[in-house]
Amino acid sequence: MKTTLKNLHSTVEINHKGAELISFKNKFNKEYIWEGNPEFWGKHSPVLFPIVGTLKNNSFVYNDTTYQLLRHGFARDVNFQLISKTNEEAVFSLLANEETLKIYPFLFELQLKYTLIENELQIAYSIYNKDNVVLPFSIGAHPAFALPKDFESYTLAFNQSENLISYQLENDLISDSTIEHQMSENKLPLTYSLFENDALIFKNLNSKKITILENNIPLLQIKFDDFPHFGIWTKKEAPFICLEPWLGYSDTIHSNGKIMDKEAIQFIEANETFDLVFSIEIL
Template identity: 85%
Template sequence: MKTTLKNLHSTVEINHKGAELVSFKNKLNTEYIWEGNPEFWGKHSPILFPIVGTLKNNSFVYNDTTYNLLRHGFARDVNFQLISQTNEEAVFSLLANEETLKVYPFLFELQLKYTLIENELQIAYTIFNRDNVILPFSIGAHPAFALPKDFENYALAFDETENLISYQLENDLISDVTLEHETKENILPLTYSLFEQDALIFKNLKSKKITILENDIPFLRVTYDDFAHLGIWTKNNAPFICIEPWLGYSDTIYSNGNILEKEAIQFVEPKETFVCTFIIEIL
């Protein structure tokens, strides 16, 4: 089942499974979200919750109990409830239940709010801690943007001068190995060779906006003021690029498995709420 948002400038479709953005078109009917061809990657823009990336041994420890939780968590694979909708806004909800408690023993509600304003889509994540204990979590976005021309026609423009250093993965975990990526005037040309070792993972960027350039012309912008970390990813020969604002990332190779001590883990106090928002803008 899908929900549609529409105004004079653009149209958005959201799948109730995972509350996943599956389409964002301008008034000329140009599609900006990856089609989800499973030959390359069968998703469009999954939400990563309650973890981002991979846990060591696909598990974590809480109160001396071990829980198994697979890569990127479960939210992307379950049905959300549509709890409100207008022409330009929709709110989806996922509540802790018997199945989630088996792998993540916390009482939570996760809401996704999509708000369409002209050519801009605001996506807000709200985590409600319904429990009487601190709620540890990571959350991230994974939108894949369709690139209609050859991949090398595109580049990423950062809004700040960066020393672009990414962290390499070792068995899907964050290692100590880093790579420095050369930019010119804050622009990183896209080549498939950038992703030979999987995603580019940035722990600390100054930039809070990234613009995709198509033949030096601004094409689409992602703004992520509320997110501390970033992933950039594609697959070899795939006609898309993922720009992924994150709060959290995979375990490091040194992780002891304790969820409360996980590097970059976030917390919500009992009965409190956490909100973070990012924006996709068609240019």
């Protein structure tokens, strides 16, 4: 099933599977979200929960029990319930159930609220700890933006001065190796060579806004005040770029496997809630 939001400026479609954003068009019917061609990558904008990235051995230990949890968690692959809807806002919910408890032994509710305001789409996450124990989690976005022109026609403009250092992956885990990326006037030109070793992973950015420029003309902007970590990714020759606000990231090569010790893991106290939001704006 799909849900559509619409105003005079833009139209959004959300798939109930994964509560995944699958389309964001302007009033001229121009599409800004990657089409999901499986020849390159068959998703559009998956929600990463309750982990971001990969765990060492695809598992974690909690209370001396080992649980298997695959890359990016399970939220992107399960059906959410639509719990409220207007022309310009929709709220989706995922509740812990018998299947999730087998791989993530916590009682939770994850809500996603999509709000369309003119040409801007706000995406809010609310994680409710419905348990009587502390809930460990990570959460992230993975939107893929369509780049219909030649890949090197595009540049990423950061809104703050950056010492742009990304962490390298080693067997899908974050290593101690880093690369410093050269920028000019806070802009990073896109080339496929940037992604020869998979994603660019940033533990810290000064910027909280990144703009995609097409031949130096602003195309789209993502704002992520609530997210301290960030990923940028594409595949070789693929006509898209993923700009990924994260709260958390893959295990490091030094991980001991215990979820409560995981680097960058977040915690919610019993019966408390954690809220955060980012936005995508067509320029």
